[in-house]
Structure formats: structure tokens, C-alpha cells
Amino acid sequence: MAYETINVDVQDHVCLIKLHRPEALNALNAALVSELCTALEEADASDKVRCIVLTGSEKAFAAGADIKEMSEMSFTDVYTNNLFAQVNDRIVAIRKPIIAAVAGYALGGGCELAMLCDFVIAAETAKFGQPEINLGVVAGIGGTQRLTRFVGKSKSMDMNLTGRFMGAEEAERAGLVSRVVPAKKLIEEAMGAAHKIGEKSLLTAMAVKETVNRSYELPLSEGMLFERRVFHSMFATEDQKEGMAAFLEKREAQFRDK
Numbered sequence: 001m002a003y004e005t006i007n008v009d010v011q012d013h014v015c016l017i018k019l020h021r022p023e024a025l026n027a028l029n030a031a032l033v034s035e036l037c038t039a040l041e042e043a044d045a046s047d048k049v050r051c052i053v054l055t056g057s058e059k060a061f062a063a064g065a066d067i068k069e070m071s072e073m074s075f076t077d078v079y080t081n082n083l084f085a086q087v088n089d090r091i092v093a094i095r096k097p098i099i100a101a102v103a104g105y106a107l108g109g110g111c112e113l114a115m116l117c118d119f120v121i122a123a124e125t126a127k128f129g130q131p132e133i134n135l136g137v138v139a140g141i142g143g144t145q146r147l148t149r150f151v152g153k154s155k156s157m158d159m160n161l162t163g164r165f166m167g168a169e170e171a172e173r174a175g176l177v178s179r180v181v182p183a184k185k186l187i188e189e190a191m192g193a194a195h196k197i198g199e200k201s202l203l204t205a206m207a208v209k210e211t212v213n214r215s216y217e218l219p220l221s222e223g224m225l226f227e228r229r230v231f232h233s234m235f236a237t238e239d240q241k242e243g244m245a246a247f248l249e250k251r252e253a254q255f256r257d258k
């Protein structure tokens with residue numbers, strides 16, 4: 001499918017989606033959000049894809065929701081259309097792992113988009129922020145909710161109230177990103193991680209994603225129960241038999257996603 005605001009490339013079972021609105025630092029307008037959700041859903045459904053990498057440009061992962069597009073909207077417009085609810089729900093519904101590879105600005109909706117991915121690999125140039133307060137609004141796709149769970153109340157309040165940006169090192173220290181790499185190595189590192197995930201059983205990788213994500217929704221005792229149930233259910237799979245047999249036979253596992 002041809003897209004105008006993103007580029008999509010599938011190689012060796014990894015789908016690389018690159019946001020591409022250079023004239024607006026990849027600001028999330030309606031077209032980009034719609035194309036991105038469609039591309040993610042296509043990758044999720046495709047037999048050729050085992051892991052997804054989402055990235056932007058060297059200067060910006062995404063500088064937020066498109067301010068030009070939003071500026072004249074009324075409460076009635078955004079409430080009736082449930083602005084940005086769909087992007088959250090459609091990305092949350094993706095079952096294959098998604099890695100965000102972030103260089104440059106990840107602000108507002110851009111930071112929230114990175115947090116909607118399963119983990120974030122950052123270039124040393126990455127800058128995260130929730131500067132919505134400067135525009136007279138609060139964050140709308142998780143900037144007050146997911147960010148608080150990632151970095152704690154104090155840093156989240158700091159970022160949401162002052163609008164200051166957090167560099168890659170601070171973001172890694174705070175738990176917002178999993179790794180920081182030189183900008184030149186960003187895509188290589190993210191693709192390497194994606195290929196590593198792609199070598200596993202897809203069935204197991206999807207179960208891991210689902211199980212970790214439950215930790216955001218459930219109290220510990222219910223989360224532990226969910227994890228145990230999924231863990232037990234994996235013993236019904238061929239890949240569990242293969243994975244454990246391969247270990248005992250000192251060979252590489254040949255997973256069949258079954």
C-alpha cells in the first residue's frame with residue numbers, strides 16, 4: 001500500500017515504519033495517524049512480519065500532535081470525534097512487539113507515541129517532553145498517565161508542568177528508555193533487537209507482550225495470577241517442547257509458532 005506520510009519497509013521479518021512529514025518534524029496530523037495505524041495493523045496481520053520498528057528522522061521522532069490542525073478545533077469537535085482516542089486504542093491492540101527508535105524530538109504526542117510502543121531505544125540526541133502546557137492543554141494520549149508510570153510522579157509532574165525536555169541519558173536513568181546509542185547506530189541497534197525478537201517463537205513473544213502489559217492494568221496479585229496462567233498455558237505449545245528439547249540437546253531451537 002502506498003502511503004504519503006510514512007515509509008514502510010519489510011525486510012527479514014522486520015517491518016520498519018518511518019514517519020515522514022519532514023516539513024513539520026513528523027507532527028501527527030490526521031493523515032499520518034491514520035496511515036500509521038493502518039500500517040501497524042497490516043504488519044500485525046502479515047505472515048512476513050515478526051517484529052515492528054517505528055522511527056522518525058534524525059531531527060525528530062515526532063514533534064507532537066499537529067498544532068496547526070488542532071488550533072481552531074472546538075470542545076465539541078474534539079469531544080465528538082474523540083480526538084486521539086482511536087490512535088491509542090488501535091496501537092494498544094497491536095499484538096506483535098513494537099520497538100520505538102527515537103532520535104531528536106519526541107514531544108507531546110510524539111513522546112506518547114514512543115510510550116505506546118513496547119520499548120524505546122534512544123539516540124543520544126533524543127529529547128522527550130510533554131510541553132502541552134505551553135499550548136494551554138494537558139497531554140491527551142498518555143503523557144500524564146503512562147509517563148507517570150514510567151518515570152514516577154515527580155519527574156512526570158516536572159515535565160508536564162514546566163514543559164522541559166528530558167535528554168536521552170536522563171530518560172534512560174528514569175526508565176523511559178531501555179538503551180541509549182550513538183545516533184548513527186540507532187537503526188542498526190533497533191533492527192538488531194527486532195531481529196533477535198524475530199528469532200523467537202512469535203507465539204511466545206506475543207504472550208510476553210500481553211503478560212507484561214497486564215502489569216499496567218492489574219494489582220500485583222492479579223498480575224501474578226495472569227502470568228502464571230499464561231506460563232502454564234505455554235506448556236500446551238509445540239514451541240515449549242522444542243525450546244526445552246533444544247536446550248537439553250545443546251542446539252538452536254527451531255520454533256514453528258505453534
Ligand code: HXC
Pocket residue numbers: 023024025027028063064065066067068083084105107108109110131132135138139140141
Ligand atoms: C505542527 C509543527 C509542530 C507541531 C513543529 N512544527 N512542531 N507543526 N505541529 N507539533 C513545524 C513548525 O511549525 C515548522 O514549520 C517546522 O515544523 C520546523 O519547526 P521549527 O519550530 O522551525 O523547528 P525548531 O526551531 O528546530 O524547533 C523544534 C521544536 C519546535 C522545539 C520541536 O518545533 C516545537 O516546539 N514544536 C512544538 C512542540 C510541541 O508543542 N508539541 C506538542 C504538541 S501538542 P514552518 O512551516 O514554520 O517551517 C500535542 C498534544 C498531544 O502533542 C495530545 C493530543 C490530545
